[in-house]
Amino acid sequence: MKLCFLGTCAGTEPMPDRKHTAFTLEHDGKLYWFDAGEGCSYTAHNLGLDLLRVEKIILSHPHIDHTGGLANLLWTIRNLHWLKKSEKMTDIQIFLPVSGIFEAVMGLLRCNEPNFSLGPYLHPHIIQDGVLFDNGSLCVTAFHNTHMAPSEEGWRSFSFRIDAQGKRIVYSGDVKHYEELNPAIGEGCDVLIIETGHFGIGDVYTYTKGKPIGKILFNHNGREILNAPAEAANKVKNLFGDKAVICYDGMTECL
Numbered sequence: 001m002k003l004c005f006l007g008t009c010a011g012t013e014p015m016p017d018r019k020h021t022a023f024t025l026e027h028d029g030k031l032y033w034f035d036a037g038e039g040c041s042y043t044a045h046n047l048g049l050d051l052l053r054v055e056k057i058i059l060s061h062p063h064i065d066h067t068g069g070l071a072n073l074l075w076t077i078r079n080l081h082w083l084k085k086s087e088k089m090t091d092i093q094i095f096l097p098v099s100g101i102f103e104a105v106m107g108l109l110r111c112n113e114p115n116f117s118l119g120p121y122l123h124p125h126i127i128q129d130g131v132l133f134d135n136g137s138l139c140v141t142a143f144h145n146t147h148m149a150p151s152e153e154g155w156r157s158f159s160f161r162i163d164a165q166g167k168r169i170v171y172s173g174d175v176k177h178y179e180e181l182n183p184a185i186g187e188g189c190d191v192l193i194i195e196t197g198h199f200g201i202g203d204v205y206t207y208t209k210g211k212p213i214g215k216i217l218f219n220h221n222g223r224e225i226l227n228a229p230a231e232a233a234n235k236v237k238n239l240f241g242d243k244a245v246i247c248y249d250g251m252t253e254c255l
């Protein structure tokens with residue numbers, strides 16, 4: 001099981017070495033795609049990830065730094081399929097916090113090409129609290145947070161717990177308060193992928209101190225880290241030792 005970070009920046013102006021948020025989890029020959037910030041498919045393909053192995057795409061909330069690369073991701077998958085006609089197209093399930101994202105992205109793709117389609121292979125689902133899917137070896141559970149206020153459709157922002165191979169990974173998405181992650185972490189987790197776009201390194205330390213968390217991966221990085229990366233890395237090292245790492249684009253983590 002391997003994590004690959006495609007974009008590790010919060011929703012800032014463009015940065016030289018960091019794109020907006022996205023990462024993949026590779027498990028059992030499949031790719032599970034979490035968030036789809038700008039350039040995610042470009043980065044993944046050029047890192048050697050096989051986009052024809054994407055099985056699920058899961059979006060935490062509708063903000064552009066988490067969804068801006070979705071149209072390109074779907075278009076690239078379709079193009080790669082055309083280039084490799086011999087490979088059977090696999091079904092892709094896309095889990096959306098609001099239905100409007102799917103309509104907007106498909107609308108854009110059909111402006112580009114009226115017949116754009118991933119055929120019967122693309123299945124949209126609206127995220128609600130609880131288990132999104134459980135294929136026997138990998139289970140993803142959604143927990144709403146209040147980073148965005150709910151709409152008439154329901155909650156619009158989610159954190160996720162991923163259980164696979166006896167390991168538990170928690171992905172914060174964006175949150176209003178770190179305490180909102182308590183239900184997802186539960187009795188503890190092996191890896192916590194935590195956003196720092198709305199918080200500081202010290203906030204992560206205060207929240208995680210004493211909790212049964214194996215490794216902490218700083219993601220969706222904010223100004224404290226972006227403005228002074230070397231100082232931030234030193235601060236993380238001093239506070240956490242080897243327990244925490246500031247993620248960078250292209251970083252992988254094997255579990």
Ligand SMILES: [Zn+2]
Nearest residue numbers: 011063065174
């Ligand atoms: Zn964000």
